[in-house]
Amino acid sequence: MRKTPLTKALLGGAVACTLLLTMANSLADTAEITEQRQAGFKTMGKSVKAIRNALKAGDTTTPAVKDAAAAINQEASQLAQWFPEGSGPESGLSTDALPYIWKNTEKFQRISQDLISASAELVSALDAGADIDAPFKTVLKTCKGCHQSYRAD
Ligand code: HEC
16 A cells, blocks of 8 residues: 555554553553442441441441451452552542552552451451450551551541
8 A cells, every 4th residue: 555645644543543542441441440449448448347336336246247357358358459550649530549659569568468367367266256356456557557658648
């Protein structure tokens, strides 16, 4: 095919369209993962509240408490995948994720791992009918530790 100015323009247009589509796709992916992680954290927040209320009421033997602990463990195991490059504030999306997440990923991943083990211990304590004060405190400490370094406000 001879490249007339028209075909050149059309080809150029096609390339530009493909680029724009790729950019739009990755933006959609970023939006989706950001939504997913915020939903995951909300589930963790609700679960913590449910356990705290059960402790206050003096009964942690209900299935709801076990479900809440399992939910924290389940979400914690996803956490490490919720923060792809480009999903910080530079995405322009509404997020409290601080850029520091991508500057000190090692510590971030370590705290994520800590939450997986802390919540697993909470699940075990509940399964064993043991006291959950200590493992629950460790879970809360882990949430707080990460928020202090890596979450805005
Ligand atoms: C490894 C780091 C880390 C750990 C551990 C962690 N969080 Fe977070 N959390 C974040 C970050 C970062 C955000 C901000 C996410 C965003 O806005 O995109 C967040 C956001 C939240 C939110 C707000 C969600 C929203 O958009 O409404 C809640 C609630 C929350 N976390 C609860 C918890 C609880 C409860 C735990 C512990 C069981 C926990 N988090 C553990 C890093 C962490």
